[in-house]
Amino acid sequence: MAEHGAHLTAELSASAGRLSIFEVVAQDTLMSAVRPAMHHLCKVLVESNPARYGFLWKWFDEFYAVMDFLLQRHYLARTSASFSENFYGLKRIPVGPRIWRLASYGLPRAQHWRSLLMIIAIPYVKVKLDRLFARLREEDDYAIHLPASSWKRLYKAFLAAYPFMNMSWEGWFLTYRLLYIFGKTPHHSPLLRAAGVRLGNLTPADLQSIEQRSTSRNKTPTSTSLVGKLTSFFANALGGAAVSLSTGVSVGIFFLQFLEWWYSSENQDTIKSLSSLPTPPPPVHLDKSTxxxxxxxxxxCPLCNKIRTNDTALATSGYVYCYRCAYNYVKHHQRCPVTGYPSELQHLVKLYSPEA
Structure with missing residues (x-):
């Protein structure tokens, strides 16, 4: 029933010339998955060589912001979209009485820089505030309380007010998404409204224009002057860095989604069922004399007929023996003494009684 409703929502959105809520939410969550992956990669590098990569951990937020700036500026200038929006075949369209232009020409100057501000600066400030709140709350819980002061009152006010500020922030975004679902606003996010743009699909003309402009840039002759050569060098270097970064992020996102699927609970159940030893059937073939x-x-113990010592079970059959008896028998015969099932030494399982 929910799937049927999702298809209806997507069809209504498409018929009205608007993106479905599932498309815009998917592109929103794409970059939010990249940051934890980069943070984990940075952590692995620092743990492997703290002296060389320690600065990455200390300045990770700034390092990530610079990389994000290069990546987003490249895509906004070339495709009129952020990386995640372009990944899903979307573009940013200026809102208002403006001249229609292809996505390959980029956004107007005002919308371009406002978009960069909303994509990079706002999340950076939000992350910093979250970390500041977590650090101050930990200090408030475990540190020695100093006498009351103006700083202490401000400190307490921030700790008391920030959870409500954060709830209002999330509620603001939720309100915009609900209004977007019901067609009351062309923006699914207040950040898009502040940037003066809305989202739309890339058209075949946009894709063709992007490809043509990319080809023409590669064929443009370089200037003979020193300034022209330096400008061309830095432009090509920044463009190459952005392309390399976007390719790396694209490949990383693929592997990130693969790892999420691989370590999902459903897939782990399947892996365990395929890799675990099958449950052996009862030894029905044993004759009466056995x-x-x-x-x-x-x-x-079935082997020495004495009270067992160091109880050890054989995983292939479930019978319990003395450890010494089971070890010697399995080592020489590679089978269970009672059932005859093929067995190895790694199938011996030491049992511990509750009294031990």
Whole structure:
């Protein structure tokens, strides 16, 4: 029923010339998954060589902001979209009475820089405030409380007010998404409204223009003057860095989604069912004489017929023996003494009684 409703929502949005809520939310969550992956990669590098990569951990937010700036500026200038929006075939369209232009020409100057501000600066400030709140709350819980002061009152006011500020922030975004679902606003996010743009699909003309302009840039002759050469060098270097970064992010996102699927609970259940040893059937092939030869008491070893010491089970059959008896027998015969099932030494499992 929910899937049927999702298809209806997508069809209504498409018929009205608007993107579905699922498309815009998917592109929003794409970059939010990249940051934790980069943070984990940075952590691995720092743990492997703290002296060389320690600065990455200390200045990770600034390092990530610079990389994000290069990546987003490249895509906004070339495709009129952020990286995640371009990944899903979307573009930013200026709102208002403006001249229609292809996505390859980029956004107007005002919308371009406002978009960069909303994409990079706002999330950077939000992350910094979250970390500041977490650090101050930890200090407030475990540190020694100093006498009251103006700084202490400001400190307490921030700790008391920030959870409500954060809730209002999330509620603001939720309100915009609900209004977007019901067609009351062309923006699914207040950040898009502040940037003066809305989202739309890339058209075939946009894709063709992007490809043509990319080809023409590669064929443009370089200037003979020193200034022209330096300008061309830095432009090509920044463009190459942005392209390399975007390619790396694209490949990283693929592997990130693969790892999320690989470590999902459903997939782990499937892996365990395929890789675990099958449960052996009961030894129905044993004849009556063999059954009679088994000890009557459960505490007696079937091999030495004495009270077991160091109880050890054989995983292939479930029978319990003395450790020394089971080890010597399996090592020489590679099978269970009672059932005859093929067994190895790694199938011996030491049992610990509750009294031990």
């Amino acid at each position: 059954n009679d030869a088994l000890p009557r008491l459960k505490t007696v």
